[in-house]
Amino acid sequence: MISRLTTAAWTRFRAWCGHRVPTRESIVVTAMLAVIFGTVYLAAFFVRGELLFAASDARTIIQTITLVVVVKLAVFYARGLCHRPWRAARFSDLNNLVRAATTCLLVLVAINFFVGSAFAAWTSIPRSVLLLDWAFTLLAVGGMQSLARSVYEELMPAAAVGHERSALVIDASPAGRRLAAELGQIGAKSFFVAGLLDDDPEHYGAHVGRARVLGPVAMGPACAERLRVSDIVVSEGAIFGSRLRSLCDACASIGVRVSIADTVVSQVTGQKSGGEKPIRVRKIELRDLLSRPHANLGDQDSHVLPFLRGRTVLVTGAGGSIGSEICRHVLRFGPSKLVMIERSEHALFSIHRDVVRRSAPGAAEIVPLLGDIGNVDRMDRILADHRPHVVIHAAAFKHVPLMEAHPVEAIENNALATATLAELADAHRVETFVALSTDKAVHPSSVMGASKLVAERFLQSFGAASRTRFVAVRFGNVLGSSGSAVPIFESQLARGEPITITHPSVRRYFMTIDEAAQLVLLAGALPGTGGTYVLDMGESIRIVDLVHSLAFVMNVPPDGLQIDFCGLRPGEKLDEELFFEDERRDATTNPLVIRVHRPARPLNEVRSWLAELKSAANTDPDAAAPILMGIVSSDCGHLVSAGGAATRVRAAVVGRREPLVSTEVDADASPVERPR
Numbered sequence: 001m002i003s004r005l006t007t008a009a010w011t012r013f014r015a016w017c018g019h020r021v022p023t024r025e026s027i028v029v030t031a032m033l034a035v036i037f038g039t040v041y042l043a044a045f046f047v048r049g050e051l052l053f054a055a056s057d058a059r060t061i062i063q064t065i066t067l068v069v070v071v072k073l074a075v076f077y078a079r080g081l082c083h084r085p086w087r088a089a090r091f092s093d094l095n096n097l098v099r100a101a102t103t104c105l106l107v108l109v110a111i112n113f114f115v116g117s118a119f120a121a122w123t124s125i126p127r128s129v130l131l132l133d134w135a136f137t138l139l140a141v142g143g144m145q146s147l148a149r150s151v152y153e154e155l156m157p158a159a160a161v162g163h164e165r166s167a168l169v170i171d172a173s174p175a176g177r178r179l180a181a182e183l184g185q186i187g188a189k190s191f192f193v194a195g196l197l198d199d200d201p202e203h204y205g206a207h208v209g210r211a212r213v214l215g216p217v218a219m220g221p222a223c224a225e226r227l228r229v230s231d232i233v234v235s236e237g238a239i240f241g242s243r244l245r246s247l248c249d250a251c252a253s254i255g256v257r258v259s260i261a262d263t264v265v266s267q268v269t270g271q272k273s274g275g276e277k278p279i280r281v282r283k284i285e286l287r288d289l290l291s292r293p294h295a296n297l298g299d300q301d302s303h304v305l306p307f308l309r310g311r312t313v314l315v316t317g318a319g320g321s322i323g324s325e326i327c328r329h330v331l332r333f334g335p336s337k338l339v340m341i342e343r344s345e346h347a348l349f350s351i352h353r354d355v356v357r358r359s360a361p362g363a364a365e366i367v368p369l370l371g372d373i374g375n376v377d378r379m380d381r382i383l384a385d386h387r388p389h390v391v392i393h394a395a396a397f398k399h400v401p402l403m404e405a406h407p408v409e410a411i412e413n414n415a416l417a418t419a420t421l422a423e424l425a426d427a428h429r430v431e432t433f434v435a436l437s438t439d440k441a442v443h444p445s446s447v448m449g450a451s452k453l454v455a456e457r458f459l460q461s462f463g464a465a466s467r468t469r470f471v472a473v474r475f476g477n478v479l480g481s482s483g484s485a486v487p488i489f490e491s492q493l494a495r496g497e498p499i500t501i502t503h504p505s506v507r508r509y510f511m512t513i514d515e516a517a518q519l520v521l522l523a524g525a526l527p528g529t530g531g532t533y534v535l536d537m538g539e540s541i542r543i544v545d546l547v548h549s550l551a552f553v554m555n556v557p558p559d560g561l562q563i564d565f566c567g568l569r570p571g572e573k574l575d576e577e578l579f580f581e582d583e584r585r586d587a588t589t590n591p592l593v594i595r596v597h598r599p600a601r602p603l604n605e606v607r608s609w610l611a612e613l614k615s616a617a618n619t620d621p622d623a624a625a626p627i628l629m630g631i632v633s634s635d636c637g638h639l640v641s642a643g644g645a646a647t648r649v650r651a652a653v654v655g656r657r658e659p660l661v662s663t664e665v666d667a668d669a670s671p672v673e674r675p676r
Contacts, residue, residue, distance in 0.1 A: 171235035292538030307525035317395030319347025446571030476509025
């Protein structure tokens with residue numbers, strides 16, 4: 001026991017000595033303290049003598065000043081006050097200063113008493129001088145610390161060197177600290193970091209190089225104004241959505257620029273640089289204002305890498321917005337062959353050129369194929385020739401109003417062709433079949449959503465008895481996809497036209513094309529027998545708020561934004577949903593992907609749905625939409641008695657819809673393009 005205590009005491013003593021090793025900075029501080037201690041000692045006599053030095057005082061000063069300075073230096077050095085940079089002074093340093101000055105006072109009083117008693121020649125230091133010296137020491141040292149901190153925080157950021165811009169960094173995590181360290185080394189746009197902000201109280205007061213963590217993110221505008229910085233740099237994902245927008249609005253009023261710092265992606269391979277990834281500072285983008293951080297999948301993801309590396313991957317709809325992005329991300333993981341199927345010649349030509357440019361020489365065989373997934377013989381030959389291990393089915397009709405006007409095409413492409421392709425995949429022993437679904441398939445009120453629900457139900461039933469893993473990935477709207485809301489809004493804002501929105505309360509889920517493609521691959525790669533997966537979309541966003549965020553990103557002033565409301569169109573909802581009430585939700589290894597389990601329909605029943613829809617599409621097109629909506633109503637009808645969700649069951653649509661008068665439509669948020 002005694003041995004352990006001795007060892008612990010020795011360890012603490014060694015640590016204490018390690019923190020008291022002389023450094024250049026501690027030597028400078030010690031010298032400055034010696035000057036201060038000598039000065040305040042003289043000042044104490046000067047004040048005691050009513051601004052005069054008596055002859056007796058001069059003799060006392062000469063005899064004792066060296067002793068006083070040495071004692072005070074020893075105490076201050078032992079308490080670590082010589083090793084603490086004055087520019088980093090905090091309230092705890094004031095407490096330490098009071099303790100050190102008081103210790104000096106007690107030591108000097110003891111010396112005064114014992115030495116004066118032992119030596120008659122000793123001239124005692126007057127008690128009033130000791131008290132004045134104690135007070136003056138607190139004022140002088142504390143004042144110098146405050147002055148040093150003020151100069152460091154107030155003047156230095158305002159006097160950045162050369163082309164440097166002073167900045168605050170939001171994020172004190174390891175990633176934010178690395179950002180703060182590297183901001184001064186990013187070329188022409190180098191920054192002087194005046195401080196960091198973070199909402200974690202454990203980081204407050206911590207030092208990162210010359211900067212320190214000043215407080216929570218809410219202090220950003222106040223700190224920027226006080227320190228006179230020109231920029232606030234936000235580490236990507238540290239804050240987002242409405243919080244980031246509020247910060248931008250507050251900083252705009254004081255002339256401070258808000259930027260995002262992220263890692264650079266290679267333009268050749270699409271991969272982030274290995275090892276230390278270079279940092280870039282960019283403007284705020286619309287994706288930064290969504291309701292959750294942008295998702296990024298690592299190049300060495302433990303699920304996706306073995307799922308794709310060295311495999312043959314076939315992507316349908318490869319020229320579409322999401323299909324093309326999936327192709328780019330597939331190449332990141334080193335497949336042996338990428339087969340791209342697209343029925344649009346121009347789209348296939350474009351994506352082929354892009355992926356060839358991005359892929360490393362000899363890395364993967366890239367095969368562009370022009371074809372329609374509805375052509376059974378053609379798809380059968382393709383699967384037989386290329387023997388894919390993985391099929392990613394991204395081909396679909398997605399525009400809600402157009403599919404209301406063309407229900408047969410929605411049924412044939414989204415439901416019937418998906419079922420046929422799934423059966424071909426099973427026949428050719430494809431290992432994994434990944435199909436893209438939509439939030440509009442949940443309690444569908446549109447032909448497009450209903451056709452996707454039928455496809456989901458078929459894959460669920462068919463996959464139970466198949467050797468192929470069938471995975472359906474359900475997610476909401478994708479920013480910037482072809483014909484979606486954002487490009488139309490951008491066009492209207494650029495032309496100075498009013499923004500046309502269907503309803504002021506309409507809300508939608510949004511994610512970027514990039515993260516949708518990555519999470520689709522992750523869902524397909526997760527272990528298990530397949531099933532339906534739902535991507536975490538964050539909170540739904542009001543389209544009105546989306547428009548205001550887009551106007552902010554495009555630097556459109558608030559008084560230059562006009563919004564017109566035209567009413568919901570056929571098949572549209574105010575709010576979309578991601579889950580059915582009777583679905584069980586299970587977490588996966590990635591919180592952004594949720595597996596859902598819904599009671600499956602018998603395969604014979606789902607096949608009878610498809611047969612009925614195929615017959616109607618071929619013989620009675622006007623009956624196709626009512627039959628489809630009747631099927632999905634019966635599929636959701638058992639929810640009426642559970643939870644009183646009668647209002648959620650949509651009535652069958654009777655007759656074909658009237659054709660649209662607008663020339664452009666939107667799959668996401670339903671803006672209306674004014675006819676020209």
